[in-house]
Amino acid sequence: MLVLTRKVNQSIIIADGTEVVEVVVLDVRGEQVRLGIKASRNVAVHRKEIYEQIQTANEQASQTSPSDIPE
Amino acid sequence: MNSLSCSSSRFGELEFTAEDVVTVPRGLLGFPDSREYVVIEHREGSPFRWLQSTTEPALAFLVVDPATYVPDYAPDMPDDAANQLQVDNETTILVYTIVTIPAGHPEEMTLNLAGPVVINCDRQLAFQVVLQDERYPVKYKAIPAKQESAAA
Numbered sequence: 001m002l003v004l005t006r007k008v009n010q011s012i013i014i015a016d017g018t019e020v021v022e023v024v025v026l027d028v029r030g031e032q033v034r035l036g037i038k039a040s041r042n043v044a045v046h047r048k049e050i051y052e053q054i055q056t057a058n059e060q061a062s063q064t065s066p067s068d069i070p071e
Numbered sequence: 072m073n074s075l076s077c078s079s080s081r082f083g084e085l086e087f088t089a090e091d092v093v094t095v096p097r098g099l100l101g102f103p104d105s106r107e108y109v110v111i112e113h114r115e116g117s118p119f120r121w122l123q124s125t126t127e128p129a130l131a132f133l134v135v136d137p138a139t140y141v142p143d144y145a146p147d148m149p150d151d152a153a154n155q156l157q158v159d160n161e162t163t164i165l166v167y168t169i170v171t172i173p174a175g176h177p178e179e180m181t182l183n184l185a186g187p188v189v190i191n192c193d194r195q196l197a198f199q200v201v202l203q204d205e206r207y208p209v210k211y212k213a214i215p216a217k218q219e220s221a222a223a
Contacts, residue, residue, distance in 0.1 A: 057209045
């Protein structure tokens with residue numbers, strides 16, 4: 001993992017082809033960091049927890065068998 | 072219309088037309104490699120449908136119109152999803168929620184209300200939307216546990 005140190009109002013740029021994403025550190029208070037994300041409307045930004053929950057739910061859903069469907 | 076076909080572990084050899092196929096450009100979360108699904112009715116008159124991968128025979132998702140179980144389901148679609156799906160005000164949209172049924176326990180059926188599959192019917196494009204809406208959980212229990220409380 002790449003580790004960078006940033007101060008408030010500094011940012012990092014993540015670029016992939018024509019897609020450029022900027023992540024700005026807006027505020028640091030104790031254990032909470034507020035980030036601002038500038039990206040085109042094509043880019044999906046998610047909190048990791050919910051993203052992972054949906055991934056896990058999809059994996060479980062893909063095991064569903066036709067014989068268990070209620071009528 | 073040309074007839075297409077694919078094999079599936081649940082339904083055997085499937086024949087369908089291009090109209091029945093949806094493309095999921097990013098795949099469903101956790102399944103980025105499967106980008107084409109055929110939509111099949113579970114049974115005539117059933118609210119359930121299957122999204123069967125046309126390239127992975129064992130990969131299929133049971134889906135249902137969320138209104139079947141949650142009549143007031145009305146999430147806001149995030150901008151990135153609307154953009155990916157190329158929707159405008161004229162587009163016909165279909166929303167499905169993915170269903171999980173633990174093996175042998177249909178009464179424990181859950182609906183993923185946090186990650187609906189939204190289909191742009193005009194372009195046959197689909198996208199799994201990630202909602203940040205606390206009203207809509209990843210595992211919504213579709214069947215209330217009535218019988219248990221009645222027995223108690």
